Amino acid sequence: MVTNSGLVYLIALPLFGAVSLLLLGRRADKWGHLLATALSAGSFAVGLFQLSQMLGRDVESRPVTQKLFTWISVGSFNVDASLLLDQLSISFVLLITGVGTLIHIYSISYMAHDPDRRRFFAYLNLFIAAMLLLVLGDSYLNLYVGWEGVGLASYLLIGFWNQKAAYATASKKAFVMNRIGDMGLSFAIMIAFASLGTVSFSGVKEKAEFASEATMTALGIMLLIAAVGKSAQFPLQAWLGDAMAGPTPVSALIHAATMVTAGVYLIVRSNFVFDAAPNAQLLVAIIGAITLIFGALIGTAKDDIKKALAASTMSQIGYMILGAGLGPAGYAYAIMHLITHGFFKAGMFLGAGSVMHGMNDEVNMRKYGALRKFMPITFVTFGLGYLAIIGVPPFAGFYSKDMLIETALNAGGVKGILLGGTALLGAGITAFYMTRVMILTFTSPKRWDDNQRPHESPALMWIPMAILAVGSVISGYLLHQGKAFKHWLEPLFAKPGEHSELLPPIVVSGLALTMVAIGVAIAVVKYQLSEVDSVAPENVTEFTHFARRDLLQDEINEALFMRPGQAITSALVKIDQSVIDGAVRGIGQMAIGSGSSLRKSQTGFVRSYAALILVGAAALIAAIWVVTQ
Amino acid sequence: MDINNYLYLSAILFTIGAVGVVVRRNAIVVFMCIELMLNAANLSLVTFSRINGTLDGQVVAFFTMVVAACEVVVGLAIIVTIYRSRRSASIDDASLLKR
Numbered sequence: 220m221v222t223n224s225g226l227v228y229l230i231a232l233p234l235f236g237a238v239s240l241l242l243l244g245r246r247a248d249k250w251g252h253l254l255a256t257a258l259s260a261g262s263f264a265v266g267l268f269q270l271s272q273m274l275g276r277d278v279e280s281r282p283v284t285q286k287l288f289t290w291i292s293v294g295s296f297n298v299d300a301s302l303l304l305d306q307l308s309i310s311f312v313l314l315i316t317g318v319g320t321l322i323h324i325y326s327i328s329y330m331a332h333d334p335d336r337r338r339f340f341a342y343l344n345l346f347i348a349a350m351l352l353l354v355l356g357d358s359y360l361n362l363y364v365g366w367e368g369v370g371l372a373s374y375l376l377i378g379f380w381n382q383k384a385a386y387a388t389a390s391k392k393a394f395v396m397n398r399i400g401d402m403g404l405s406f407a408i409m410i411a412f413a414s415l416g417t418v419s420f421s422g423v424k425e426k427a428e429f430a431s432e433a434t435m436t437a438l439g440i441m442l443l444i445a446a447v448g449k450s451a452q453f454p455l456q457a458w459l460g461d462a463m464a465g466p467t468p469v470s471a472l473i474h475a476a477t478m479v480t481a482g483v484y485l486i487v488r489s490n491f492v493f494d495a496a497p498n499a500q501l502l503v504a505i506i507g508a509i510t511l512i513f514g515a516l517i518g519t520a521k522d523d524i525k526k527a528l529a530a531s532t533m534s535q536i537g538y539m540i541l542g543a544g545l546g547p548a549g550y551a552y553a554i555m556h557l558i559t560h561g562f563f564k565a566g567m568f569l570g571a572g573s574v575m576h577g578m579n580d581e582v583n584m585r586k587y588g589a590l591r592k593f594m595p596i597t598f599v600t601f602g603l604g605y606l607a608i609i610g611v612p613p614f615a616g617f618y619s620k621d622m623l624i625e626t627a628l629n630a631g632g633v634k635g636i637l638l639g640g641t642a643l644l645g646a647g648i649t650a651f652y653m654t655r656v657m658i659l660t661f662t663s664p665k666r667w668d669d670n671q672r673p674h675e676s677p678a679l680m681w682i683p684m685a686i687l688a689v690g691s692v693i694s695g696y697l698l699h700q701g702k703a704f705k706h707w708l709e710p711l712f713a714k715p716g717e718h719s720e721l722l723p724p725i726v727v728s729g730l731a732l733t734m735v736a737i738g739v740a741i742a743v744v745k746y747q748l749s750e751v752d753s754v755a756p757e758n759v760t761e762f763t764h765f766a767r768r769d770l771l772q773d774e775i776n777e778a779l780f781m782r783p784g785q786a787i788t789s790a791l792v793k794i795d796q797s798v799i800d801g802a803v804r805g806i807g808q809m810a811i812g813s814g815s816s817l818r819k820s821q822t823g824f825v826r827s828y829a830a831l832i833l834v835g836a837a838a839l840i841a842a843i844w845v846v847t848q
Numbered sequence: 849m850d851i852n853n854y855l856y857l858s859a860i861l862f863t864i865g866a867v868g869v870v871v872r873r874n875a876i877v878v879f880m881c882i883e884l885m886l887n888a889a890n891l892s893l894v895t896f897s898r899i900n901g902t903l904d905g906q907v908v909a910f911f912t913m914v915v916a917a918c919e920v921v922v923g924l925a926i927i928v929t930i931y932r933s934r935r936s937a938s939i940d941d942a943s944l945l946k947r
Contacts, residue, residue, distance in 0.1 A: 833866055
């Protein structure tokens with residue numbers, strides 16, 4: 220494989236930014252945001268350069284590596300800290316640094332009045348560096364470092380305004396739920412090490428065909444747990460809604476475009492594991508299908524614009540995970556949807572941020588309305604993202620989502636019909652809740668107080684939104700032109716098996732568009748053509764109540780895990796206090812007690828000591844005499 | 849004369865010394881009783897040396913005398929110091945160590 224010494228700069232630039240901004244402290248307040256943005260853009264430039272180099276080589280020699288240093292060397296087990304840039308990583312690198320740079324630019328203005336803007340940019344740069352390490356690591360262990368790094372950055376940024384207790388709690392919740400996934404990844408690394416003797420991607424791929432299916436299934440399930448935690452999939456999805464406590468650019472970058480898609484990356488990167496473990500692969504698809512419906516249903520009931528978008532993110536990542544669970548036929552489309560989603564969802568989050576910016580940080584959509592007139596640019600950019608996510612041709616989401624639905628339907632047999640049907644249904648619900656967001660925010664009559672002064676955001680904010688909107692329009696078409704993206708990633712995956720087409724592609728598209736039309740129509744009737752209350756109505760169906768409470772995800776987690784966990788903890792504390800502390804204190808008490816009773820023999824009178832010595836000596840002599848007799 | 853008589857004498861001297869240490873209060877007397885016990889031990893060492901026909905016991909007796917001489921110097925100095933500060937040579941008054 221070709222080596223290339225330039226890869227390290229991708230990570231080094233933002234890492235340098237993070238370290239210097241954190242170390243320099245307040246001294247960097249004036250120019251810290253500019254440095255961070257420049258370094259992120261520099262990383263993007265390095266990425267573009269690497270892409271041009273890669274395009275210049277033929278298919279076999281496209282992946283390049285760079286060894287940084289020998290990390291672990293024990294006997295025959297070697298782990299180098301090395302980077303691997305192949306067709307899959309470069310796609311992520313450009314998404315992360317490209318969208319990341321736009322969000323840096325947006326944040327300069329969005330965070331302008333925050334006294335801690337420099338710290339915010341330091342964390343953003345830290346996130347970019349960690350995420351790049353995640354996608355560039357050439358082994359599970361290197362990936363793990365980046366994986367933990369993005370978890371840390373996510374925690375720091377969700378709790379960026381940690382002076383509010385609820386926000387601090389949200390960051391803790393995200394961190395703890397992510398730990399469960401991280402545990403899965405560390406178990407996966409241990410399984411790979413114990414049964415395959417290697418943790419590098421190439422090593423595991425080589426040994427995958429000789430390993431038993433049971434090993435690969437265990438490995439696959441552990442990787443799936445990791446992906447489920449990081450990507451907020453069922454049943455570890457509950458943290459994503461609360462993660463919206465972070466500043467909106469963070470929600471756009473970390474909790475929509477990049478970090479939460481790391482699970483999809485992990486599964487697609489481990490394609491050789493899942494190809495060798497059909498059961499684990501099926502489980503991946505099922506988890507994806509459950510989550511895409513789950514997230515969509517939550518999205519229908521949320522009045523908080525960011526939480527509605529978060530539910531939508533969950534649902535869209537469900538699509539990607541579903542695609543990744545369909546095997547070689549679906550990997551490329553999962554990644555394609557990931558990239559188009561990166562554009563339109565980041566754009567919509569930035570749009571939501573722009574709306575909040577103009578509305579005094581109001582997030583309740585029931586207090587919006589008629590903002591089209593006041594924020595025309597936000598309306599257009601958000602609207603283009605909206606058309607992309609619901610899958611209207613020729614916008615980006617149409618191509619990627621349509622291909623996922625088609626691939627799911629063609630998966631064969633009952634499985635194909637169920638998964639494909641779920642994906643179709645999800646498309647309909649997506650259209651409904653996204654139309655609801657659009658109508659409530661922009662086109663319905665105004666419901667805000669007269670002291671609100673809605674206004675368009677400054678250019679520094681709307682330019683990134685506009686660029687992302689352009690991406691939402693054309694990225695799908697460009698990537699799908701002649702199946703370019705599929706062919707781009709093809710060399711990394713096994714050849715897909717032959718499959719029969721359940722329905723011709725045009726019929727699938729027609730079905731999907733019908734579902735979308737139904738969803739849009741219901742939303743229009745329900746919200747545009749009828750009055751919307753500015754307070755959420757209480758006389759709604761039982762189901763709406765469930766959906767408003769996130770389908771009881773927190774209640775279930777609390778009942779199944781939190782309360783038993785608390786009971787175990789308090790029982791352990793009791794055992795610790797009574798048994799372990801009791802034993803320790805008992806030993807102390809015994810020493811004190813025996814000491815104080817022996818102390819009485821210490822009278823301080825020399826003659827009594829002398830008498831004692833005399834008696835003792837006499838007793839000793841008597842004892843010796845008795846024994847020797 | 850029966851050589852055992854020396855041992856009997858030694859035992860008697862030791863007993864007098866031991867009883868003196870336990871029953872007398874005056875530090876000087878207690879001190880003399882300790883010397884008496886040491887010399888009783890010396891006497892039996894010399895006697896055993898004689899019985900066994902080796903010089904080991906006599907050598908040890910000399911050691912004992914040297915150590916006893918040093919001990920007398922230190923011990924008397926302590927007693928004199930205590931007497932100066934407390935105006936008392938009773939060892940029962942010097943019982944502050946228990947605190």
